[in-house]
Amino acid sequence: MFIFKKRKKISSDLLNQKNILKSLLYSMKEGVLITDLSGNIREMNLTFMNIFNLDPHTDYYNRPVSMVLQIPEIENIIATILAEKSGLIEEDLRLIDRKYLNIKASQFVTDENQMIGVLLVVNDVSRMKELEGMRRTFAANISHELRTPLTSIQGYVETILDGKVSDEKIQKKFLQVVYNQTTRLRSIIDDLMSLSKIENMSESGDLEMISGDIEEVVKAAILQCEEKAKQKKINISLMIIEKKKVKMNIRLLEQAVYNLLDNAIKFSKEESAVDVGVNILANELMVTVADHGSGILKKHHQRIFERFYMVDKARSRELGGSGLGLSIVKHIAQIHRGRVDVKSELDSGSEFIIYLPLG
Numbered sequence: 001m002f003i004f005k006k007r008k009k010i011s012s013d014l015l016n017q018k019n020i021l022k023s024l025l026y027s028m029k030e031g032v033l034i035t036d037l038s039g040n041i042r043e044m045n046l047t048f049m050n051i052f053n054l055d056p057h058t059d060y061y062n063r064p065v066s067m068v069l070q071i072p073e074i075e076n077i078i079a080t081i082l083a084e085k086s087g088l089i090e091e092d093l094r095l096i097d098r099k100y101l102n103i104k105a106s107q108f109v110t111d112e113n114q115m116i117g118v119l120l121v122v123n124d125v126s127r128m129k130e131l132e133g134m135r136r137t138f139a140a141n142i143s144h145e146l147r148t149p150l151t152s153i154q155g156y157v158e159t160i161l162d163g164k165v166s167d168e169k170i171q172k173k174f175l176q177v178v179y180n181q182t183t184r185l186r187s188i189i190d191d192l193m194s195l196s197k198i199e200n201m202s203e204s205g206d207l208e209m210i211s212g213d214i215e216e217v218v219k220a221a222i223l224q225c226e227e228k229a230k231q232k233k234i235n236i237s238l239m240i241i242e243k244k245k246v247k248m249n250i251r252l253l254e255q256a257v258y259n260l261l262d263n264a265i266k267f268s269k270e271e272s273a274v275d276v277g278v279n280i281l282a283n284e285l286m287v288t289v290a291d292h293g294s295g296i297l298k299k300h301h302q303r304i305f306e307r308f309y310m311v312d313k314a315r316s317r318e319l320g321g322s323g324l325g326l327s328i329v330k331h332i333a334q335i336h337r338g339r340v341d342v343k344s345e346l347d348s349g350s351e352f353i354i355y356l357p358l359g
């Protein structure tokens with residue numbers, strides 16, 4: 001009786017252990033594959049199947065890895081481990097479907113250290129690689145955008161210092177260019193700092209969100225642009241059709257509306273009009289900034305919200321743009337769980353709309 005009981009306990013422990021190991025393998029976020037000494041599949045978890053687009057309902061047990069995966073690089077890794085030419089191999093691999101994988105292969109051994117197969121641990125690092133690429137492009141863009149005005153400043157200052165310009169009027173003209181370029185440098189740096197501040201605040205959750213009045217926000221943004229509008233004799237009108245209080249970060253939302261207004265003024269001719277509207281549509285509050293300016297071709301509509309994207313680089317730089325204004329607007333809208341959209345046609349003006357969810 002006693003022996004029987006003990007036996008039952010041992011077998012249920014074993015069963016438990018086996019289940020725990022299986023669950024552990026299946027809940028891992030790394031792909032795991034175990035082969036035998038002939039390179040046939042003995043164990044494989046769901047993550048591994050997902051990474052290599054294998055059908056989870058097919059039984060791959062005992063099939064050669066080379067036939068199932070058909071990836072020569074992985075075949076080589078397994079063959080090298082099986083031939084005991086190496087105990088551990090780590091390799092980064094790029095598949096044809098643009099997946100980036102980090103592969104670690106080692107001998108699969110018993111507790112007596114005897115090799116019984118190969119253990120393959122695979123991490124899908126595609127997202128990390130994509131972010132790395134984005135960071136690299138961003139850094140290259142920043143360097144390029146900062147270098148252009150700096151080169152120009154250096155050139156003009158050198159000419160003046162060399163004493164090559166004796167005419168006071170021309171000297172003043174050169175200094176004006178230097179001044180404009182430093183203003184542009186400042187605006188790029190201010191926008192970059194804004195972007196990183198917004199990102200940091202939204203990541204750390206340090207963002208103060210209060211129930212605020214959108215009319216106040218829009219009026220404050222218009223007031224900030226008044227001088228620029230006046231210089232181009234542009235009239236800014238405000239039409240509040242319907243409004244409701246929304247949860248917002250007042251300062252950020254004011255900056256978003258300001259950026260849209262600043263663009264509307266920048267890309268409009270003198271004596272033009274800019275119309276700002278507030279309305280409610282379905283479950284969203286809409287803030288619209290419409291101009292009658294140069295307009296934007298449809299093919300650029302999505303790209304203008306990317307960092308540093310400018311439709312006409314030379315013209316935007318001349319107008320003191322950084323190419324960051326709209327990406328800041330997009331970011332601010334997203335922080336508010338909202339979005340930003342554009343409707344525009346070349347030469348017929350543009351309408352930018354910030355949508356904020358109600359409730």
Ligand code: ADP
Pocket residue numbers: 263264267291293294295296304309310311312316317320321322323324325326327350
């Ligand atoms: P920028 O600092 O160049 O204004 P933005 O990110 O604010 O950068 O805008 C990106 C680009 O989108 C601009 O360079 C311009 O080509 C286009 N754009 C933005 N707003 C308008 C507008 N109201 N009218 C015409 N083009 C616009």
